[in-house]
Structure formats: structure tokens, C-alpha cells
Amino acid sequence: MRKDFLDFSGKSILISGAGSGIGKATAQYLSFLGAKLLLLDVNESSLKETLSLCNDNCDLLIIDLSDSHGIKNLLTNKLKSFGALDGLVHLAGIPYISPLKTLNLDTVDKVLKINTIAAIELSKIFSKNKMYKIENPSIVLISSVYGFVGSSANVAYAMSKSAIHGITKSLAIELSSKKIRVNCVAPGFIKTKMLENVAGSFDSDYNERLNLLHPLGLGEADDIAYGITYLLSDMSKWVTGTILSVDGGFTSQ
Numbered sequence: 001m002r003k004d005f006l007d008f009s010g011k012s013i014l015i016s017g018a019g020s021g022i023g024k025a026t027a028q029y030l031s032f033l034g035a036k037l038l039l040l041d042v043n044e045s046s047l048k049e050t051l052s053l054c055n056d057n058c059d060l061l062i063i064d065l066s067d068s069h070g071i072k073n074l075l076t077n078k079l080k081s082f083g084a085l086d087g088l089v090h091l092a093g094i095p096y097i098s099p100l101k102t103l104n105l106d107t108v109d110k111v112l113k114i115n116t117i118a119a120i121e122l123s124k125i126f127s128k129n130k131m132y133k134i135e136n137p138s139i140v141l142i143s144s145v146y147g148f149v150g151s152s153a154n155v156a157y158a159m160s161k162s163a164i165h166g167i168t169k170s171l172a173i174e175l176s177s178k179k180i181r182v183n184c185v186a187p188g189f190i191k192t193k194m195l196e197n198v199a200g201s202f203d204s205d206y207n208e209r210l211n212l213l214h215p216l217g218l219g220e221a222d223d224i225a226y227g228i229t230y231l232l233s234d235m236s237k238w239v240t241g242t243i244l245s246v247d248g249g250f251t252s253q
């Protein structure tokens with residue numbers, strides 16, 4: 001039995017999408033628990049703001065994850081100075097609301113690159129020898145309730161997130177030989193910039209309907225940060241290939 005599961009001192013974690021919303025909240029919480037963080041985002045100013053809220057041993061890395069082929073060099077070079085990682089959290093993501101008849105395939109491609117292909121590329125780099133530490137390494141990917149259920153005008157985002165479930169389960173098996181655990185958190189709606197951005201696409205009843213979709217009401221970014229922290233921590237050392245719904249009951253209805 002142990003009481004120190006939430007002590008992250010000595011642990012190094014890479015967080016993509018750390019500039020905003022759930023990524024920012026996760027960075028603040030893990031830093032509070034003592035982790036050394038490598039904060040990754042495409043938005044330099046918001047990333048600097050997150051960095052200013054974290055411990056002095058944290059660092060940042062600007063990468064545009066829509067450039068799938070550019071990730072490897074930038075991250076590998078950075079890890080040479082930052083050191084090996086205990087955990088990877090892929091939170092960077094973009095929404096795309098569009099009915100089928102106006103769906104733009106270039107935008108679909110961008111959504112897939114950031115939400116999904118980057119999860120594969122980051123996991124590939126993390127799982128290379130000497131990039132991860134051998135004591136309970138953990139990858140946490142992020143999907144959505146729309147990895148499980150459909151909604152209108154959401155084909156690209158839903159595709160990008162349901163694919164994360166397949167990636168999680170396949171990598172959990174493949175990387176078990178290295179003792180790397182791979183899990184996923186599937187959030188319901190959280191009050192972040194992403195929600196503000198898509199809310200404009202809906203009618204005025206939207207907020208009311210959104211609340212009804214969540215028996216426990218809308219979530220906070222911290223609710224997701226806590227789920228991610230569990231999957232990074234030694235408390236979940238026998239958990240791999242799991243999709244953890246943190247959705248206020250959305251997918252139970």
C-alpha cells in the first residue's frame with residue numbers, strides 16, 4: 001500500500017496542447033504535484049503564459065503538429081537537453097463542424113493530422129529507447145464522447161477521435177513488451193476556448209441542450225486533468241488499453 005501516488009517530483013511529462021484549456025489545466029496541476037514538464041503547442045504566447053504558471057524546471061517547445069513530418073526532428077532534438085520522459089499526454093486538438101455537403105477535405109486532413117496522426121508520431125518518438133524512463137512509462141491520449149457516439153455535422157472530428165480509441169488499444173498491446181502503458185481519456189463538453197469556438201455554429205438553445213446532454217452538468221478542465229493524472233500515476237500501473245470516460249454521464253444515457 002502507498003500514499004504517495006500524487007507525488008510527481010522526479011517525473012518528466014510532455015504535454016501537447018499545453019497553451020490552453022485542458023492542456024493548460026493539466027500542466028498547472030502536474031506542476032503543482034512536482035512534475036518537470038515539457039509544454040508543447042503551436043501558439044507561443046499562450047504557451048509562455050502556461051509556462052509562467054509552472055515550476056522553474058519546466059520548458060516549452062513550439063511545434064505545429066499539423067506538419068506531421070516536422071515533429072520528429074524538433075522533439076528529438078529538444079529531448080536531448082530536456083532528458084527522458086515518464087509520460088506523454090497528447091491534448092492538442094481542433095474541432096471541425098461541417099455538414100457532409102460542405103465538408104472540405106483539406107480541413108479534414110488537418111483535423112486528422114493534429115488530433116490523430118500526431119498521437120501516433122508523438123507515441124513513436126516517446127517509445128524509442130532512451131526517450132522514456134523504464135519505471136512505469138505512460139502515454140495518455142485524448143478522444144471525446146464523439147469517439148463513442150455520433151452527432152450531426154461532426155464527421156471529421158468524430159473520425160479523428162474514434163480512431164484514437166483504436167490507436168490506444170493497439171499501442172497498449174504493442175508497447176506492453178516495453179512496459180509502456182497506453183490509455184485514453186474521453187471527455188464530455190468542457191468550458192474551454194474550443195467550446196467557445198464551436199458554440200458559435202449552433203442556435204440559441206444550444207447551451208440548454210448541452211447541459212441536458214450531461215446529467216452532472218458541464219465539466220471543468222480540472223475534471224479532465226484529474227483523470228489524466230490518474231492514468232499517468234503509479235496508481236494505474238496495471239491499467240492499459242482503457243478508454244476512461246470523464247463526461248458527467250453523457251455516454252451513459
Ligand SMILES: NC(=O)c1ccc[n+]([C@@H]2O[C@H](COP(=O)([O-])OP(=O)(O)OC[C@H]3O[C@@H](n4cnc5c(N)ncnc54)[C@H](O)[C@@H]3O)[C@@H](O)[C@H]2O)c1
Nearest residue numbers: 017019020021022042064065066092093144189190192194
Ligand atoms: N473542450 C471540450 O469540450 C472537449 C471535449 C472533448 C474532447 N476535447 C479534446 O481535448 C483536447 C483539448 O481541448 P481544449 O478544449 O483544451 O481545446 P483548446 O482549444 O482550449 O486547446 C487546444 C490547444 O491545442 C493547440 N493546438 C491546436 N492546433 C495545434 C497544432 N497544429 N500544433 C500544436 N498545438 C496545436 C492550441 O494552440 C491550444 O493551445 C482536444 O484534443 C479536444 O479535442 C475537448
